[in-house]
Amino acid sequence: MSSIVVRVKQKQIAQLIAKGKRLDGRGLTDYREIKVEQGVIERAEGSARVLLGMTEVMTGIKIEIGQPYPDTPNEGVLTVNAELVPLASPTFEPGPPDENSIELARVVDRGIRESKAIDLERLCVEPGKKVFIVFVDVYVLNHDGNLIDASALAAIAALLNTKMFKYEIEEGEVKIKPGYTPLPIRKRPIAVTFAKINDKLVVDPWLEEEQIMDARLTMTIDDDGNICAVQKGGSGYFTPKQVLEAAKIAKEKAEEIRKKLKW
Amino acid sequence: MSSIVVRVKQKQIAQLIAKGKRLDGRGLTDYREIKVEQGVIERAEGSARVLLGMTEVMTGIKIEIGQPYPDTPNEGVLTVNAELVPLASPTFEPGPPDENSIELARVVDRGIRESKAIDLERLCVEPGKKVFIVFVDVYVLNHDGNLIDASALAAIAALLNTKMFKYEIEEGEVKIKPGYTPLPIRKRPIAVTFAKINDKLVVDPWLEEEQIMDARLTMTIDDDGNICAVQKGGSGYFTPKQVLEAAKIAKEKAEEIRKKLKW
C-alpha cells in the first residue's frame, strides 16, 4: 500500500474509534475470534496453538532436570522465552532476542509466576540439587497485533496440556518410569491488552491499530479476579482514570477468555 | 588484475575445460602436487601440514579429558573445527566461523566419523563420566582452491600422527603416566572434490576454477572403497549420471592419495 493510502486508513481508524466504532466492525471492548488448540506438537511435553484473528502463536513446553536457584532450593524453575520468528512479519529480523521479544517473554512470565499458576514446590526432585525446569517457548508465527494476549493464552494453554514423565530416585540418580502425570497447575492467568487511540481505550488491538496507538496497557488477571501483572508500553501515557477503567474491563474479559481453555 | 583481464582468463579456463584441458596443464582428473608433512607442531598431540599446489592447510590435534555425550556414554568425543584464518586469503575475515568454515569442518568431521576412522570406544576412561575428547583444529593458511580435500587430508594425516598420554585411574582421579600410545585409528577417509565447469567434471579445482564453477561435489572414500560422506555445494546442479561418474573417479583418486600418508 502506498503511504498516502496508509495514512488515510489510519485516520479513518482513529476517527471511527472516537465514535466508539472499529474498522473491522468490532465494539471497543470486543476481542477478535479466538481459537485455542491444545496438544499440537506430540514431541513436546505440552503445546498449544492460539489464533487471535490472524495473529498466530504456538507455544511448546519442554521439561528437563536441572539445578534450582540458590534462593529457592525446594522449587522447580520456570523459564519463559519468546521468539519473534522472522516468518511472522516483515519487521522481525533473525538474531538474538531484541527488546520486544524480551518484554513479551517477561510479561508472559510475570503472569504465570505471580499468579503462582504452577505449583513449583511439586517440581522439586531433590532439595537444593535437582528440580524440574519448565521451558515455555513462545513462538510467534504470524503477527497481526496483540502478541501479548495471544502469547499468554498459548502459554497457559500449553501448560494445561503438559504431561511430565514419572521418575523414582535410585542411588541418587533419577530413573524415568513409565507413565505420565499432568503438570501441577493451580491458576489460569489471562492477559488483556488495551490500546489508547484518540484518547479512547480499545481491547485486543490488531496490527493497524497498534501502528497508530499512543500507548498500550496489559492487565493479567487470575482465576479469582485478582490482578497479577500489569505492563504499560509505548511512548504515550494513560490518565489514572483510564488505568482503573482498564482494570475493570480486563477482569470481565479475562473470565470470558478463560473459558476457551481445556483443563 | 583488472576485471576485464579476469573475465578473459575465466572464459579461457572454461573453454579449455570444454576441450578436456586445463589452464595449468593438468588433465581433468589430475590433482595438483600433494605434499604431506606429519608432526610439524611438537606442542600438539598430533599435527600435519598439507600442500595441495599452493593451498596450504595445517591441522593440529589436542586431546583433553571431558564428559561423553549422554547417548554414547562409552565413547570418546570427536570435535572438528575449521578456521579460515584471515592471512590465508583477502576474502577471509576475522570473526566467529561463517557458513563456509562451518561447512568445511562438518564435511571433514563426517568423513572421519562415518568411516569410523577413530575407535572411539577405546577413548573411554570411565563410562558415562570421563572420556578423551579429540579436538581436530583445521587451520587454512593459504587458500588457492579445494580447501575440503586439503583439510580432510591434513586432518587424517594429523590423526595418524597423534600420540596420547598414558594414564591410570587412582581413587577416581586420572593420573598421567609417562609414555605415549598412538591414537587408535582404523580407517583413512579421503575426500575427493569435483567442480562442474562447462558441464564437465574436473578434479581438485584451484581457486580460479572455483570462481567460475557451477557446482561442487565431494565424495569421501574409506580404505575399503566405500563412500562414507558426500556433499554437494554451489548454486548449480549435477545430473544423476555425473554423480555416479564422480563416485567412480573418487574411488580411484582416493586410493592414490592415501599413499601419501605415513601410518
Add this chain to the structure above:
Amino acid sequence: MSSIVVRVKQKQIAQLIAKGKRLDGRGLTDYREIKVEQGVIERAEGSARVLLGMTEVMTGIKIEIGQPYPDTPNEGVLTVNAELVPLASPTFEPGPPDENSIELARVVDRGIRESKAIDLERLCVEPGKKVFIVFVDVYVLNHDGNLIDASALAAIAALLNTKMFKYEIEEGEVKIKPGYTPLPIRKRPIAVTFAKINDKLVVDPWLEEEQIMDARLTMTIDDDGNICAVQKGGSGYFTPKQVLEAAKIAKEKAEEIRKKLKW
C-alpha cells in the same frame, strides 16, 4: 569547540610543555588534585572512589567462592574487569569491552598481581576445590585523562577497604559465620603514567594532553620502590634515556600518592 579553536589550543599546550609549563599551571611532574574515598558502596565487600582532577573512577570488590586455576590449586583467584561506562565520555560506546578497557583492566591487574599485593594463598578454602574469587570491577564514571593511574589507585584503595565474610567448613560445605576479616593485603602498587609531548615527559596527562601526546608510558611501583609493571601505549616511541628517567620519577611520585591511602 570548533576544530580551529581546538587546534590552536593544542598547539599552545605543546608549546608550553616545550618550555616546561602546562596550560593548567602544573609543573611537568605534578599530579592534579587527588581525592580518595574508601567504602562508598555498602553493598560491595570493598569499594573506593578516586578523583584525579575531573577524572572519576569507582571500584567495587565482590568476593565469591569458586574453583582455583588448575596450576595454582592453593591460591585464590584475582579477576580485574574495567568498564568504560558510556556516561563517562562521548567517545565511550555501550557494548562488550573494547581493546582500551581490556588494556586498562590488564595493566591494573598486572600491578596488583606482580607486586603480590593480595596474599592469594590465604584465600584458599579447600585446596584444588574451593577458593575465594576476588572480583575487582573498575568503573570509569568521568573521563578527563589518565584513566590508568586513577583506576589502579581506586583498585588498591578498594582492596584495602575490603572485608571478607568468615566461614567454617561443615561436612565439605562452606558455612558463612557472623563477622568479617579484612582481605590480606601486603603491598600497595601505584601506577604513574607519563605522556610524551614535544619530546618532553609530563606526568598525569589530562584529556587534552592525551589527545596530542606521541606516546604513553606507565610504571607501577610497589611499597619497596621496585617496578612491578610497565606498559607503553600510543603510536609514538621513547628513547632508552627517557624510559630510565621515567622510572626514577615514577618511584618518587608513587611514594607521594601512596600516602593518600587509608590502610
Add this chain to the structure above:
Amino acid sequence: MSQKLEKLIDKKGLRLDGRKPDELRPIKIEVGALSNADGSAYIQQGKNKILAAVYGPKELHPKHLALPDRMVLRCRYHMAPFSVQERKSPAPSRREIELSKVIRESLEPSIFIEYYPRTSIDLFIEVLQADGGTRCASITAASLALADAGIPMRDLVAACAAGKVDGTIVLDLMDTEDKVGTADVPVALMPNLNAITLLQMDGILTLEEFEKAVNLALEGCRKIYTMQKEALKAKYIAVKEVEE
C-alpha cells in the same frame, strides 16, 4: 549413524511404521499458510511439521551486499526449541547453519536470479516438529513458498532421502531409521530438468548401494513433485473460488 542392534525391518519386509522399503510417509502440503509472508507453505511428512515463508524480492540492506547482476537469496533453516526430544537452544547451531547453506544452494538453481538484480529474497524455514528428513521436507515446502510468492522459476524443487536400514535400501527415513540406520542420502531434484540440486550422504555405502539409494531417492522426489503441483493447484482453485 550408530549401528545399534534393533530390528528396523520385520520378516515381511515392512518397516517400523508398516511401510514398504520404497514407500513414502504420509505427506500433507498446504500452500499460502501465513498471511504476512509474500509466499508460504506448510508441510507435514510423517511427524515432521514445517513452515516456510518468503519475503521479497526487496531492496537489500546494507546496500554493499547487493549484486549488480543478480538477486541474493538468503535462507534461514531453524528448529523450534520444542521440535525435538531435548530442548534445542534457539541460537543457531552449526548444523542449522550448514543446512541453511545447502538448502539455499538447492533452491538457487531453480530461480531466475538474474531477473531481479540488486534485490534480495529472504526465505525462512521453521521446523515445528522434527522426525527425520527435515532438510528434504524443508526444501519441498520452501520451493512452494517461492512459487507462492510469484518468483519466476525454472522448475519446482522436490526433495527426499533414501538410505540403508538393516541392510536394505529404503525411501524417506523417519527419525529412528535415520539414527539407527547405516546410511542416509538426502537428494533434491528439479524433475523437469533432471537436475540434482542437493546431494549429501553420511554413513557407509558401496558404490552399488549408493547408486541404488540415489535412484530410489530420485523416484521419491518425483512422487513428491506430483504432490507439490497438486498443492499449488489446490490453492489457486481456492483463490479463484473466493474471487468469484
Add this chain to the structure above:
Amino acid sequence: MSQKLEKLIDKKGLRLDGRKPDELRPIKIEVGALSNADGSAYIQQGKNKILAAVYGPKELHPKHLALPDRMVLRCRYHMAPFSVQERKSPAPSRREIELSKVIRESLEPSIFIEYYPRTSIDLFIEVLQADGGTRCASITAASLALADAGIPMRDLVAACAAGKVDGTIVLDLMDTEDKVGTADVPVALMPNLNAITLLQMDGILTLEEFEKAVNLALEGCRKIYTMQKEALKAKYIAVKEVEE
C-alpha cells in the same frame, strides 16, 4: 515475589526502617554531577545510588536509523557489577533490557521529540548501588538529566512505587519489602498533565488494592516532583552564583 513469613510491619504500623506506610525513604538529588555529559543527575533514595547522563541531541549513526519527523531517544539502564549482593555480570541481562525499554517509554511522552528531527539523544543510567525501586529512582534522575541538557520538555517525570507488604499498602518499597512483599506497583507521572507514563505490577492485588496502590504511588510521585524542582533550582542558583 515470594511470601516468606517475615514481619515487615511492626505493631505500631512502622516498617523495618521505621517509616510509616505512606512515607518515602530519604532522597538526595544532585543535578549536573558529571562534567562530560550534556546533562546529568545523581540520586540517592534509601541506599540506591544512581547516576544518569544525557548526550545529545546529536546526529544519529547509522543514518538509516534516523527518523525524518522526530528525534530518537535511546536509553541504557545498567547495573554495576558491585551494585547488588551477588556480583552481576556486566553484560546486559534480560531484566536490564526490559527496564531500558520501559524507562525510555516513560520519558518519551515528556520530550518534544518533534523539535529535533533526524537526531538522537543517548540516555545512560548506571545503578551504582541497588536497594529496591531502582527503575523509579532512575526515571526521576534521568528526567532531571534531560532537563539539565536543555532538552525541551512538557513536564518533568517523577516516579515512585507502591506495593503491598504484610497486608498493608505501602509507599516506596525498599529491597527487602520488594523481595518479601506481596506486590509492587512502579508508577511514573508527569504531574502537571496528570499523565501516567510508566505502570507495571507484579504480585497479587484485588482491584480495590490496586486502585489504592496506584493512588499512593501517584502521591509519592508528586512529592518527588517537588524535590526534583528544588534540585534543578539549586543547580541554577549555584551556576548563577559562580557566574556572578
Add this chain to the structure above:
Amino acid sequence: MSQKLEKLIDKKGLRLDGRKPDELRPIKIEVGALSNADGSAYIQQGKNKILAAVYGPKELHPKHLALPDRMVLRCRYHMAPFSVQERKSPAPSRREIELSKVIRESLEPSIFIEYYPRTSIDLFIEVLQADGGTRCASITAASLALADAGIPMRDLVAACAAGKVDGTIVLDLMDTEDKVGTADVPVALMPNLNAITLLQMDGILTLEEFEKAVNLALEGCRKIYTMQKEALKAKYIAVKEVEE
C-alpha cells in the same frame, strides 16, 4: 610469574637449553612465506613458529572509519588452538586483544602512515606454536611482512625480551623461564632511530635491574635486526635469481 623453586641456571651459569644469559635462541626467518598476502614472513625462534601477513594498503570499509590524513593500521595477533599445552579456544582472548593493540602500536611509529590517507593495512599474525616471547617474535616477523608488502617505512622494528631468572638478568626467555622466572621485559626497537616502540614488564625488578634488563633487551633487538636484514636480502636475491 610465580616463584617456584626450580633451577633455571646451572653452576656454569648456563640455562636449561644450554644458552648463556645473554644469548638468543636459534632464529630462522623467511620473508614472503605466503602467496596470497601482499607481504608475509615466517619466524622460528626457539620453538615459536609464527606467521605474519599483510594485506593492503586498501580502501577501508566501513568508510566512516577512514582517516583523512593517515592510513589506519589494523592488527590481529591470534594463537592457533594447538599452539599451546592446553587447547586454546579460537575466540580472541583478552590477552590476545591486548597484544594485538601493543603490537600495532609498536609498528605504527615505523610506517609513514601519512603517505596513504583514507586507506587501511591489515596485519594478521598467527602463532602456530608458542614457546615464550611470542609478542616479540611476532613484531620481528610483522615488520618484515610490512617491508615485504612494500609499505614505506622509517626503519624495521626488531623485538626481544630480557628478564630475571634465578637472580640473573637473561636475554630472550623461553616458555619455562617466562613462567617460573621473576620478571619479563619485552622491548621493541627501531635501531637506526634508537626508538623504543614497545615496552612492557611484569614481575619485580629494582630500578637497577630494570635498567640492566632494558639494555640487554636492546642488545638482543640489534642482533635480531641484523637477521631481519639478511632475511630481506635473501628474498630479494632469490627473486632476482628467479627473474634472471
